[in-house]
Amino acid sequence: MTELFSEVDDELRREQLRKIWSRYSGLIIAAAVLIMIGVGGWRGYQYLQAQKAAKAGAAFEAAVALADQNKHAEAEAAFTKLAETAPPGYRNLSRLRAAAEAARHDPKEAVKLYDAIVADKGFGTAERDLARVRAAGLLLDTETYDNMLQRLKSATAPEAPFRHTARELLALSAWRANDTTAARKWLDMINEDGQTPSSLRSRAEALQALLPPVAKS
Structure with missing residues (x-):
């Protein structure tokens, strides 16, 4: 008797499956095809992105080699091209390197390039701070203290x-700018920061020695 009931249950399940397949077979096949297309498309996209990254990496290394060989004009052109065509990671690095190469012959243009990086939210905080510092270094001898502070x-x-x-x-x-109060403020911050590099700390101490002594109250 148990076997009979089991056979009936199996037959009922098969009948239900036939009805479901008859009614929804088109949708099931379409969904399966879409899943396969989606997976294949994603795999293809990943492959293309990997190919682009590899190509950009090779081009970036070639541009770095040009810079190392003191072929700075060619290096700048190569980095500039990469900044326009490479995937985001290499694009950002290339913009920073292009600005660094420009600084060798045209500091004003380099400052513009660095300022554009600072204003670009596509860069991370560290990259934008690096651009701020490098631009300020180029402007140290010509910019006012107030403008440097703003930067x-x-x-x-x-x-x-x-x-x-x-x-x-x-x-x-x-x-x-002969602003000894401000100079002391920054020198104190340098000296009080336990992570200040030793070479920078030594320079800060040398500059501190050039300041007039603090007036006693």
Whole structure:
């Protein structure tokens, strides 16, 4: 008797499956095809992206080699081209390198390139701070302290990756402007930061020695 009931149940299930297949077979096949197309498309997209990244990586290494060989005009052109055509990671690196190459012969143009990077939200905070610091370094001898402060203040925050260089540039700018109060402020921040590199700390101590002694109250 149990076997009979089991056979009946099996037959009922088969009948239900036949009805479902008869009614929805087109949808089931279409869904399966769409899934296969989707998976195949995603795999194809990943392959194309990997190919683009590999090509951009090779081109970036070639541009770096040109820079290492002191072929700076060619390197700048190569980095500029990559900045226009490469995937995002290499594009950002190429823009930074193109600005660095431009700084060798046209500091004003380099500052424009760095400022464009600072304004571009497609770059990470560290990359934008690096651009801030490099642009400020090119402007140290010509820019006012107030303008330097406006450029660099956000890069001097306690966790900012380039805070040490940003603070040093502001200390030098304040010293050039005869603003000893501001110069001491930045030099104190350099000296009090336990992560300040030793070479930078030594330069800060040398600059501190050039400042007039603090008046006793």
